[in-house]
Amino acid sequence: MRGFVKAVAGQRSQLAKALAWALADITQAMASGADEIAELDRLIESGPGENEGVEESALSQAAADGEDLLTRLEHEQPVLAAAAGAEAADGRRPSSPDESFLGGIDDLRRYLSWAALFGKNRLALTRALIDTYPEVDLFTPMLVDLQGLDDSPKTSPLQQLELQEKISRLGILGQLGAQVLPFVGFDPRRFGAVALVKEAVTEFGCIGVKMYPPMGFLPWRNRQAGVPGMSAEQALGVDDALANLYDWCTEHDVPITAHGNPTQFAKRAYMDFSGPERWATVLEQWGGLRLNLGHFGWNGRPDWPRRIAELTSVHPRLYADIGNHDLDDLDDTIEVLDQIFTAQQEMRQRFMFGSDWYMVANHLDFEHFLTRVRAAYLAKFPTHLDSFMGSTALTFLGFDDPTNKNNQRVCERYMTYGATPPAWLATESDSP
Known part of the structure; x- marks a missing residue:
């Protein structure tokens, strides 16, 4: 941190x-x-009601x-x-x-x-998240691999996955008041990164992958680009890991969310590493990949959102979200979205709500991020609010399709713990 x-x-x-x-x-x-x-083991063992409402938020x-x-x-x-x-x-x-x-x-x-x-434990943060947005039934917290920073976490990646799986299980067992299905962080420079993703998805209940190229790697073709601080040999290994990840995620319906803004980079040289043109080269080769460019390329690059919108017309599984947008500029944001949607109708169907909680906690009025964004979107796009606030995300995750492998893995997990899958998770019985 x-x-x-x-x-x-x-x-x-x-x-x-x-x-x-x-x-x-x-x-x-x-x-x-x-x-x-x-x-967490004690709470899972003790069952619903244990310590509920006792601890201060x-x-x-x-x-x-x-x-x-x-x-x-x-x-x-x-x-x-x-x-x-x-x-x-x-x-x-x-x-x-x-x-x-x-x-x-x-x-x-x-x-x-x-x-x-940053000093609070993960369960306390999860409960605070759910308390902040009590009307939300599904949260998809995204772990981030910050390997590109000069720092090391106190808990190992496997420990972090174990923690998130147990928190997620508490939700499945009805002890949180909402469902919490996490994404695993991925940095292709980490030894065994792809194997870790596979284990996270198949063993720890993760439903997607979170990538953060501004930590110091490109989404593809690192060797050709000559990334600062990365040798040709390292770049070859990074591209091999990325190719293996994209192959596996495409085959197994695992969605990827990437930090899609020129912000919060490990070094200034990495600022543009997650730009739309970088991802266009990925989608040209892996057209079946489900990809969400988080934050919609918003900060400081007016051409990024428009280019992402253009890419949705040729890549049917490309999405974007509004996470961590500044509420002070919300009216301007809605007007620009209107212009983008008018030019690229497909983008309207691929745009999702996201909070980036708790990164927004350093913003004024962050507790009302959801209600203010929803109200502004409703006022401008009344017939598309349901898509923005949920149904598009369910499509991105594959949860509206009982034949989707991501959907099937999640359904299987609910059955493993003797829980009924939520109504938003399509099952074989929902098929016509």
Whole structure:
């Protein structure tokens, strides 16, 4: 997380320093993966109702933690606190110098509260997610392999998969109030990355793959491109891993979501690594691949969303989502979407809601992300709201088709635990 926050903060060096200071404090009290697994095993064994509603929400805890961290930072390093607050404000236009200073401190408090979430255990975060969006029945949290950062996780990839499988199982068993079906993170530079994906899907209940090219690899043709910091031999191995992944995902109906924005990159040289033209070369060779370009290429590249929309006209399994869009620009976002949909009608049927929770937790009013986006979409596209809010995602996942292998794996998992598959998961009995 230290490496990730450093990358996210980018050039805002004082904010990065403040968040690094906070994370050094936060990580001291984090539970280990083994401790979390033991607690999840206890909850699965004890059955519904155990500890329900007893623990304070992770969001409430993080807000209190952020307040405490800000107080301590202002006391211990007042110059850093002031400078980080100014950077956290990030271009807002206050009406007075006093409002600028106070607003910056409020922004810093929000960032520190966001950082505090990284220290909460995964079940607490999952419950906070479900509490934030109580009307949602299916969540698809996406693990990310951050191998491209100068940092290492405290829990191994296999431990992370075991944790997510147990949380998902709690949902299947009716102990969470919603269904939680995760994606596995994939970085082709990791030794055994494809084998890990196969195990995640076949043994740990993952329903898709999450890729993050801005960590330092291209979706395809790394050897031809000459990726900075990657030798020709390494590039060959990366492309072999990618080809194996795409072959396997196409054959077994495993969808892929990729970070599709020029944002939150490990190095500036990697900023454009997930652009639509990079993925066009993949889809030319693997036309049957189910691919979602997360965030719709929105930030800072006005040509990316339009190019993605154009690609949907020739690639029937290409999708995009609205995750982590700035609510301050929501009206403008809807107007641009209208222009894109008018030019490319197919894109309207391939566009999905996504929250990128809890990355949006450093935004103002993030708790209302779903309701505000839904209301704006309904006002502009009233006949397509159901598609945007669910049915397109079910098609992307293969859950509306009982012959889809991803669907069949999930149905089998419900039966394994003696649970009835949810109504949104098509079964053979639904076929005409």
